[in-house]
Amino acid sequence: MSSYQDTRKLTRTISITSGKGGVGKSTIAANLALQIAQTGKRVLLLDGDFTMANLDIMFSVRTNDSVESVLLGAKELKDIIMNVHPGVDLIPGGSGIYSMSRMSVFQKRFLMDQIAKLEGVYDYLIIDTAPGIDEDVLYLNSSADEVSIVLTPDPASVLDAYALIKVLNSHYKEVRFSILTNLVKDEKESIRLFKAVSDMAEENLLIHMKYLGFIPYDLSLRHAVKQRKLISLASPKSASSLALARLSKNMTAVNETVQSTGGLKVFWQQILNVA
Numbered sequence: 001m002s003s004y005q006d007t008r009k010l011t012r013t014i015s016i017t018s019g020k021g022g023v024g025k026s027t028i029a030a031n032l033a034l035q036i037a038q039t040g041k042r043v044l045l046l047d048g049d050f051t052m053a054n055l056d057i058m059f060s061v062r063t064n065d066s067v068e069s070v071l072l073g074a075k076e077l078k079d080i081i082m083n084v085h086p087g088v089d090l091i092p093g094g095s096g097i098y099s100m101s102r103m104s105v106f107q108k109r110f111l112m113d114q115i116a117k118l119e120g121v122y123d124y125l126i127i128d129t130a131p132g133i134d135e136d137v138l139y140l141n142s143s144a145d146e147v148s149i150v151l152t153p154d155p156a157s158v159l160d161a162y163a164l165i166k167v168l169n170s171h172y173k174e175v176r177f178s179i180l181t182n183l184v185k186d187e188k189e190s191i192r193l194f195k196a197v198s199d200m201a202e203e204n205l206l207i208h209m210k211y212l213g214f215i216p217y218d219l220s221l222r223h224a225v226k227q228r229k230l231i232s233l234a235s236p237k238s239a240s241s242l243a244l245a246r247l248s249k250n251m252t253a254v255n256e257t258v259q260s261t262g263g264l265k266v267f268w269q270q271i272l273n274v275a
């Protein structure tokens with residue numbers, strides 16, 4: 001068997017993040033997971049927003065479990081993972097993620113053993129993060145194969161995205177970033193936002209910025225949220241659903257050529273800082 005085939009089996013990790021809050025990260029992470037799963041891939045979603053874990057609610061499931069139950073020795077990782085849709089599994093958030101960088105070596109190793117068992121089960125790990133530059137957010141992002149930053153037309157979102165890029169570059173030596181936009185009018189506005197950030201970043205830092213696409217502001221998405229439904233399921237032909245489908249295509253097409261650098265195991269090793 002060629003080494004090419006070997007690396008193909010690794011789980012590719014993608015973080016969905018932002019400098020500023022409320023830009024649509026969780027909406028995007030959940031719907032991307034659905035769209036990717038529809039192409040026959042297996043997706044694991046990690047709710048990494050410890051300040052406001054809500055992916056379980058988005059998928060209309062409730063749980064008191066989180067990674068914390070695993071650390072307390074009460075549960076195995078595989079027991080807290082929830083199947084929320086065909087092809088989509090969820091690691092629920094809660095405060096468990098928050099305490100990861102503060103875990104004991106013993107706890108980290110225990111969790112690593114559990115995670116090693118999942119390698120190869122999933123094609124993608126999608127991480128929904130909290131916004132900003134807190135240590136735990138930086139950890140999750142720096143451990144992912146692809147850091148995808150969400151921008152919106154709010155001027156603060158561009159500046160905060162730049163701040164996030166800058167600290168990930170200087171503290172974690174991240175040099176590649178992907179950009180997607182949300183809540184925009186059209187592609188023209190999206191490209192303008194991308195250029196604003198990439199010009200600033202590439203002028204001041206030695207980094208490479210990639211444009212992934214955009215999701216328009218969509219009233220039917222608001223409507224779906226009010227009904228506690230995910231737009232890709234509630235209204236697959238809506239402008240935002242079609243945009244999310246294009247986005248997932250772009251993200252996964254890229255992955256055909258750019259291999260995962262380490263898969264699930266390396267992702268968690270980096271988070272937990274154990275070799």
Ligand SMILES: Nc1ncnc2c1ncn2[C@@H]1O[C@H](COP(=O)(O)OP(=O)(O)O)[C@@H](O)[C@H]1O
Nearest residue numbers: 021022023024025026027183216217218221225
């Ligand atoms: N493309 C869009 N069009 C209209 N409303 C949106 C869109 N994307 C997100 N929203 C709304 O924005 C709010 C914040 O979204 P959310 O995914 O929770 O953001 P975050 O995870 O970044 O805090 C939600 O009420 C959601 O319904």
Ligand SMILES: [Mg+2]
Nearest residue numbers: 025026049052
């Ligand atoms: Mg969120």
